[in-house]
Amino acid sequence: xxxxxxxxxxxxxxxxxxxxxxxxxxxxxxxxxxxxxxxxxxxxxxxxxxxxxxxxxxxxxxxxxxxxxxxxxxxxxxxxxxxxxxxxxxxxxxxxxxxxxxxxxxxxxxxxxxxxxxxxxxxxxxxxxxxxxxxxxxxxxxxxxxxxxxxxxxxxxxxxxxxxxxxxxxxxxxxxxxxxxxxxxxxxxxxxxxxxxxxxxxxxxxxxxxxxxxxxxxxxxxxxxxxxxxxxxxxxxxxxxxxxxxxxxx
Numbered sequence: 001x002x003x004x005x006x007x008x009x010x011x012x013x014x015x016x017x018x019x020x021x022x023x024x025x026x027x028x029x030x031x032x033x034x035x036x037x038x039x040x041x042x043x044x045x046x047x048x049x050x051x052x053x054x055x056x057x058x059x060x061x062x063x064x065x066x067x068x069x070x071x072x073x074x075x076x077x078x079x080x081x082x083x084x085x086x087x088x089x090x091x092x093x094x095x096x097x098x099x100x101x102x103x104x105x106x107x108x109x110x111x112x113x114x115x116x117x118x119x120x121x122x123x124x125x126x127x128x129x130x131x132x133x134x135x136x137x138x139x140x141x142x143x144x145x146x147x148x149x150x151x152x153x154x155x156x157x158x159x160x161x162x163x164x165x166x167x168x169x170x171x172x173x174x175x176x177x178x179x180x181x182x183x184x185x186x187x188x189x190x191x192x193x194x195x196x197x198x199x200x201x202x203x204x205x206x207x208x209x210x211x212x213x214x215x216x217x218x219x220x221x222x223x224x225x226x227x228x229x230x231x232x233x234x235x236x237x238x239x240x241x242x243x244x245x246x247x248x249x250x
Contacts, residue, residue, distance in 0.1 A: 017201030061086025082231030097220030103249035109186030121230030145217035
């Protein structure tokens with residue numbers, strides 16, 4: 001993946017959120033694969049076909065760079081038919097996996113916005129998922145192992161979700177998407193017993209947000225994005241960047 005080329009910040013700043021990434025030896029991980037795993041992209045190179053597997057849901061859905069704005073990828077439903085759109089993961093059924101472990105810490109964050117929606121849709125997921133070309137199917141998240149932000153209720157409300165071998169954490173509200181408004185969504189997984197959720201650099205402290213160990217997946221997962229129509233609009237997810245790092249306990 002390419003290097004993300006902006007300064008870290010909190011709130012509405014463009015870079016990674018200091019509150020979330022504090023303590024992450026990201027550059028050390030980049031330089032030493034024994035230290036951990038780093039997967040990230042700023043979407044400044046036209047290499048999406050090589051780096052990502054894009055699977056259409058139905059007969060529509062595209063993933064391409066925004067020619068008008070450098071460093072932004074467009075995940076476009078290209079349809080207003082319910083459940084149609086696209087599922088995107090880092091390429092390959094093997095390799096580039098992030099696996100929660102008792103002796104590791106995982107950080108994930110992305111900056112994105114959804115456009116061409118009103119108060120409804122899209123069917124949405126962003127985060128980590130096992131290799132799955134149909135994370136959302138039949139208007140339900142059917143990935144058996146994932147951690148991320150999702151919405152399948154056509155109301156723009158994002159839940160923080162975690163699922164291990166089909167044992168799902170009951171997600172709670174983390175954010176409500178606003179048409180055309182950038183937001184940073186992130187989480188930190190400590191060992192296999194703690195997930196912390198962040199929106200625009202602020203940790204979500206909602207009652208019931210804690211994820212039980214039984215609901216934290218312990219299999220390999222990949223950075224994943226899904227944007228599918230709710231049946232009334234043709235939403236497009238603009239992805240500015242994402243970063244995912246895992247540090248192993250030396």
